[in-house]
Amino acid sequence: MNILITGVGGQGSLLASRILGSVFTQQGLEVKVSEVHGMSQRGGGVVTTVRAGKSVYSPLITDGEADLLIALEQMEALRWLHTLSPSGKAAVNTYIIPPLPVLTGASEYPQDIESAFDPSRSIFLNAVKLAEEAGSIKSVNVVMLGAVSVWLNIGPELWRAALTDCVKPKLLAVNETAFELGRQMALRS
Amino acid sequence: MKERLMLGNEAVARGLYEANCAFVSSYPGTPSTEITEYAAEYDDIYAEWAPNEKVAAEAAYGASLAGVRAFSGMKHVGLNVAADPVFTASYTGVNAGLVIAVADDPGMHSSQNEQDSRHYARAAKLPMLEPADSLECRDYTKLAFELSERFDTPVFLRLSTRISHSRSAVAESPRDETAPARPYVKNPAKYVMVPANARRRHPLVERRMADMAVWSEGASVNRVICGKGSGIGVISSGIAFQTAREALGDNAAYLKLGMIHPLPDKLISDFAKTVDKLYIIEELDDVIESHCRALGIECQGKELFSFEGEYTVEAVRKAVLGVSAERGAAPKAADVPGRPPVLCPGCPHRGLFHVLNKMKLTVTGDIGCYTLGAAPPLSAMDLTLCMGASVSALHGFVKADPEAAKRTVGVLGDSTFAHSGLTGLMNIVYNQSNATLIILDNAITGMTGHQQNPTTGMTLKRRPTHSLDLAAVCRALGVGRVDVIDSHDIDAMEPLLREHLALDEPSVIIARRPCVLLPEIDRQAPLSANEKCKNCKACLRIGCPAVSAAGGSVSIDATQCFGCGLCARVCRFGALDKVKPGGEPS
Numbered sequence: 029m030n031i032l033i034t035g036v037g038g039q040g041s042l043l044a045s046r047i048l049g050s051v052f053t054q055q056g057l058e059v060k061v062s063e064v065h066g067m068s069q070r071g072g073g074v075v076t077t078v079r080a081g082k083s084v085y086s087p088l089i090t091d092g093e094a095d096l097l098i099a100l101e102q103m104e105a106l107r108w109l110h111t112l113s114p115s116g117k118a119a120v121n122t123y124i125i126p127p128l129p130v131l132t133g134a135s136e137y138p139q140d141i142e143s144a145f146d147p148s149r150s151i152f153l154n155a156v157k158l159a160e161e162a163g164s165i166k167s168v169n170v171v172m173l174g175a176v177s178v179w180l181n182i183g184p185e186l187w188r189a190a191l192t193d194c195v196k197p198k199l200l201a202v203n204e205t206a207f208e209l210g211r212q213m214a215l216r217s
Numbered sequence: 218m219k220e221r222l223m224l225g226n227e228a229v230a231r232g233l234y235e236a237n238c239a240f241v242s243s244y245p246g247t248p249s250t251e252i253t254e255y256a257a258e259y260d261d262i263y264a265e266w267a268p269n270e271k272v273a274a275e276a277a278y279g280a281s282l283a284g285v286r287a288f289s290g291m292k293h294v295g296l297n298v299a300a301d302p303v304f305t306a307s308y309t310g311v312n313a314g315l316v317i318a319v320a321d322d323p324g325m326h327s328s329q330n331e332q333d334s335r336h337y338a339r340a341a342k343l344p345m346l347e348p349a350d351s352l353e354c355r356d357y358t359k360l361a362f363e364l365s366e367r368f369d370t371p372v373f374l375r376l377s378t379r380i381s382h383s384r385s386a387v388a389e390s391p392r393d394e395t396a397p398a399r400p401y402v403k404n405p406a407k408y409v410m411v412p413a414n415a416r417r418r419h420p421l422v423e424r425r426m427a428d429m430a431v432w433s434e435g436a437s438v439n440r441v442i443c444g445k446g447s448g449i450g451v452i453s454s455g456i457a458f459q460t461a462r463e464a465l466g467d468n469a470a471y472l473k474l475g476m477i478h479p480l481p482d483k484l485i486s487d488f489a490k491t492v493d494k495l496y497i498i499e500e501l502d503d504v505i506e507s508h509c510r511a512l513g514i515e516c517q518g519k520e521l522f523s524f525e526g527e528y529t530v531e532a533v534r535k536a537v538l539g540v541s542a543e544r545g546a547a548p549k550a551a552d553v554p555g556r557p558p559v560l561c562p563g564c565p566h567r568g569l570f571h572v573l574n575k576m577k578l579t580v581t582g583d584i585g586c587y588t589l590g591a592a593p594p595l596s597a598m599d600l601t602l603c604m605g606a607s608v609s610a611l612h613g614f615v616k617a618d619p620e621a622a623k624r625t626v627g628v629l630g631d632s633t634f635a636h637s638g639l640t641g642l643m644n645i646v647y648n649q650s651n652a653t654l655i656i657l658d659n660a661i662t663g664m665t666g667h668q669q670n671p672t673t674g675m676t677l678k679r680r681p682t683h684s685l686d687l688a689a690v691c692r693a694l695g696v697g698r699v700d701v702i703d704s705h706d707i708d709a710m711e712p713l714l715r716e717h718l719a720l721d722e723p724s725v726i727i728a729r730r731p732c733v734l735l736p737e738i739d740r741q742a743p744l745s746a747n748e749k750c751k752n753c754k755a756c757l758r759i760g761c762p763a764v765s766a767a768g769g770s771v772s773i774d775a776t777q778c779f780g781c782g783l784c785a786r787v788c789r790f791g792a793l794d795k796v797k798p799g800g801e802p803s
Contacts (some may be wrong), residue, residue: 135732
């Protein structure tokens with residue numbers, strides 16, 4: 029299982045990757061997670077990879093071999109679309125964070141990003157709205173995990189254990205709600 | 218003990234704990250920083266941020282002599298700073314174990330060059346271990362201490378970004394406190410490196426490396442992994458080994474090297490004889506390959522693989538097996554705008570760089586978040602070389618061209634000034650160049666993720682301490698004119714800069730405002746554009762990610778806006794103001 033999580037520095041892709049890592053570890057799989065720290069966190073594009081299987085060597089994902097793309101920002105989904113395998117699935121937060129070249133008018137934000145994705149293998153959702161509904165805009169990452177959970181054969185008790193493992197106790201309830209809202213949204217679409 | 222996923226750097230810290238290391242001194246630098254932060258979480262380890270890597274390595278050396286297992290962690294360019302003590306510590310050896318971790322950054326995710334630290338092992342005649350996952354990070358750290366004491370040598374632990382910043386499973390072991398005490402024994406012949414003593418130590422260094430080469434032949438960290446008998450052999454280490462194994466699987470046999478200096482000649486030669494075609498797969502320089510060629514072993518390396526950047530599974534497959542990757546779902550999307558890192562909304566550095574850009578000054582820059590002031594639209598930096606070069610290069614620049622002193626400034630942060638700005642400023646005063654230096658005091662080491670430093674009044678272990686008075690130290694160095702200003706007071710900044718540039722003496726401006734990411738800094742009410750906006754887009758010139766003209770007219774993203782008000786200060790029409798708590802602009 030190869031999962032690529034992308035977004036903008038500060039959106040919480042690290043926590044999402046840790047939760048996924050915890051889930052796969054509980055399943056008895058070998059897991060490697062690659063994170064980004066340092067300069068690119070300052071508003072730059074961030075990519076985190078999670079790989080799980082019988083044996084995993086490289087922590088990185090080869091182009092065309094991702095089973096799942098989780099994008100916390102729309103344009104970053106487009107940037108990494110080529111990493112998906114022919115049967116790979118994508119979950120995209122419709123939230124837009126214009127990069128500086130767009131803000132200053134030097135470049136244009138790509139239009140109609142959704143049309144680049146195969147509708148039978150992708151879901152576009154407003155995770156920010158659902159996160160606010162859950163009680164914290166910061167739970168966008170967990171809303172997205174709830175959404176992709178419909179594609180993964182992982183029982184609810186494993187997800188719960190992973191959330192408990194990775195999230196601060198006082199934020200657990202918000203994140204459990206966020207996960208459920210994301211999951212319900214994916215089931216409806 | 219249950220396994221859990223650990224960051225490579227966290228696993229090194231775990232290794233320090235389990236190896237009974239009790240002293241850690243480091244300077245932060247991506248990708249090495251978290252080792253020391255995790256080490257500081259153990260009550261049994263004394264851990265500190267030193268002003269720079271040379272100080273850190275020397276502190277760790279002193280602790281080793283005092284009889285305590287000691288460690289210093291740094292990034293690759295940090296080892297350049299620490300190289301001086303390290304080369305001679307190779308001669309004196311150690312008392313208790315001394316381990317130095319150096320984290321390289323192939324691909325330059327957060328660095329100014331991609332130098333290969335393995336050259337230092339050879340140059341300083343020191344052993345070097347290179348782990349390839351988090352478990353090895355923990356285990357090799359412990360092994361490094363054993364080797365350090367057994368062979369009387371500092372030991373390098375070489376990391377790289379993908380090892381330091383990847384997570385994989387580690388099962389924790391308890392701290393081993395059974396090692397016998399090593400009280401300090403006076404021994405000037407060993408520790409006082411005057412020429413007469415150093416001459417007697419050098420042959421011991423050569424003998425030690427020969428002994429270690431023998432040890433490495435049978436070391437379990439150098440291991441052969443058999444393939445399906447395809448005749449393809451690969452020699453590799455660290456993250457390159459993981460990439461190679463992912464790419465080639467059972468189609469190759471591997472000699473995975475855990476000790477990369479000194480290299481096991483016989484093991485390498487024997488392995489080479491078992492394969493038909495030998496590939497050396499190593500990121501950055503051809504260190505192992507050159508060694509193999511010197512042994513007369515036929516192999517392929519840099520004719521297939523780059524000296525630059527990180528290797529990919531796809532590139533290794535193509536080079537060795539001749540197969541191209543299967544096509545994925547889609548080609549790479551064209552025309553997706555880049556997303557470079559930017560100064561955060563509310564960042565104190567933005568105001569100063571806006572003024573520097575407006576005044577069209579030549580700016581000698583330095584290493585930190587403020588290096589982002591080089592990017593458009595601020596575009597206010599002319600050079601970035603290494604820690605402290607803003608000060609020393611400024612001196613050379615204005616000394617060589619005295620006229621340039623009227624339009625040139627140096628810029629560096631508080632932590633970088635403490636790291637290696639002081640000696641440069643001493644030179645400016647001593648040799649009297651007409652330099653104007655700006656110290657950006659944001660009250661923290663920002664870029665690496667908020668580390669304390671000598672100016673912050675707090676230690677790594679969160680204990681209050683003396684806070685270096687930047688203005689007082691500049692005056693003590695002999696700077697006659699020192700002014701302190703709010704970094705966002707752009708109206709006062711420009712005349713103050715003009716005044717300093719007109720002076721015929723060295724001068725310093727301390728631009729002070731804390732980093733907005735500090736937890737004690739409160740977000741202010743966001744701003745918004747009102748009907749007075751003429752759409753002149755002057756506010757876009759400050760390069761704030763919260764200010765946008767994407768829809769044709771200026772708007773401010775309230776979720777991103779920090780409320781610093783800098784955009785309102787550059788607006789000539791009063792078109793940007795604070796949103797009242799009720800939601801309406803005031």
